[in-house]
Amino acid sequence: MNYIGTIGEKEVRVSVRETGVARYAVTIDGQEHLVDAHQVQSSVWSVLYGETSFEVDVQGKDEEFEVLISGDCYKFTLMNEQRRAMIRAGGKGAAGKAMVTSPMPGKVVKLLVKEGQEVKADQGVIVVEAMKMENELKSAVAGKVKEIFVKEGEVVESGAKLLLVE
Numbered sequence: 001m002n003y004i005g006t007i008g009e010k011e012v013r014v015s016v017r018e019t020g021v022a023r024y025a026v027t028i029d030g031q032e033h034l035v036d037a038h039q040v041q042s043s044v045w046s047v048l049y050g051e052t053s054f055e056v057d058v059q060g061k062d063e064e065f066e067v068l069i070s071g072d073c074y075k076f077t078l079m080n081e082q083r084r085a086m087i088r089a090g091g092k093g094a095a096g097k098a099m100v101t102s103p104m105p106g107k108v109v110k111l112l113v114k115e116g117q118e119v120k121a122d123q124g125v126i127v128v129e130a131m132k133m134e135n136e137l138k139s140a141v142a143g144k145v146k147e148i149f150v151k152e153g154e155v156v157e158s159g160a161k162l163l164l165v166e
Contacts, residue, residue, distance in 0.1 A: 001103040001158050007076040014078065018105060018131075039132040062122075062138070097166040098141040102156045106130030111152055111163075117145045119165055126150075126162050139165045 003014040005028075015027045019034070026033045036048040045056045057068040063079040080103050110127040113119055124136040125145070146164045150156060 002081045003078050004081060005076055005078045016104060098139055099164050100125055100137050100139060100162045102128055102158060102160045102162055104130045104158045106156060108150045108152055108154045108156060109134055111148060113145050115145050115148055119145060141165055
């Protein structure tokens, strides 16, 4: 899945691709980095990059994250390209159609809405577990849940259609 990361005033393109069990290819502005990442506690990860091992504490809400690595704290935002485009097109309160898709391979843990239900922009609509973390995905637009394409417990691929809001 492709993302836009913002650190301070700088924007970077980020893509994450699973290459094996707990192995990922993370591409930042065209430069690929291979990492092994294992979650050891709820917010703590053991990361191997090259021959260097790091303990990484990740705290995040919505698209805003704080990452503590070796005593240094890094703050950034990370959102998928689709959501970024929707915000730029009309802001968080935008109306229209929005397909909620899975940002990476995972398992549908919980549907937070039902077909026909009214939702607000930025409202959580589905929870997908990916890379051993539960991710609440939100609607980019205000509207009605037109169609739900998955069921709880279903395994989905990256980019899979989850639900449509219009």
